[in-house]
Amino acid sequence: MNTPESPGVRKRGRPSSGNAMSNAERQRAYRERQAQKRDAESVTMNKRAQQALESTAKLRSQRDQALRAQEQAEHKAREWEAKATSLLKQILELEQRKDAPLxxxxxxxxxxxxxxxxxxxxxxxxxxxxxxxxxxxxxxxxxxxxxxxxxxxxxxxxxxxxxxxxx
Structure with a gap:
């Protein structure tokens, strides 16, 4: 019978490639792959965060414009209200004049x-x-x-x- 050490006999299973890694090498390669994956996710997250900051700044700018427009409209309304009050006083004075002839x-x-x-x-x-x-x-x-x-x-x-x- 042939023994496993004899040159013409092949071992059972997959033949070795001669490039086998040790457990430490495999773990190091795994950690490097994980680090690269984290870096890629980090870049994507930074891009998303930057986009979110830009859209937030744009929304704040629009809000500020709307608040300024509202403030101007309220100021204009107060002016018109003051004019209306003044005109009403004038009308009341004229009404009283009408009652007291000339x-x-x-x-x-x-x-x-x-x-x-x-x-x-x-x-x-x-x-x-x-x-x-x-x-x-x-x-x-x-x-x-x-x-x-x-x-x-x-x-x-x-x-x-x-x-x-x-x-």
Missing amino acids: AWYQDPGIEAVYVLESRLREEKHWKRVASMGAFTRREVADEWLKSMLAHSSMIEYRVNRIRFKTE
Whole structure:
């Protein structure tokens, strides 16, 4: 019988290649492969982190722009509110003036003024012609009345005398 040490007989199993590594070499190769894998993952994670930081910076910039726009809109709204309040005060003052006939025109030497009033033929109430103001003399008011009547067919005009309260 042939023994395993004899030259013509082959051993059982896979033949050796002659490049066999020791256990220490195999472990070192494994650690190197793991380190390379970690480095590749680290580079990928750094890229992802950088992208996340960039997108976060972009979102913060957009948020800041939106906050500035909101602040400007609120400032503009406060300005408009202040203007509206001012206009409302003016309207209330004018309403009070309307109730006190021509109080703004009072002159100690004048006891009455004449105003031009108009209305559409179908309407019941007369309204002052604001652009005409008030006249201190009846003759001047009558002249204006004549000129207004000459140019109107649908509107009626009249001169009204307003007396001031004498105390």
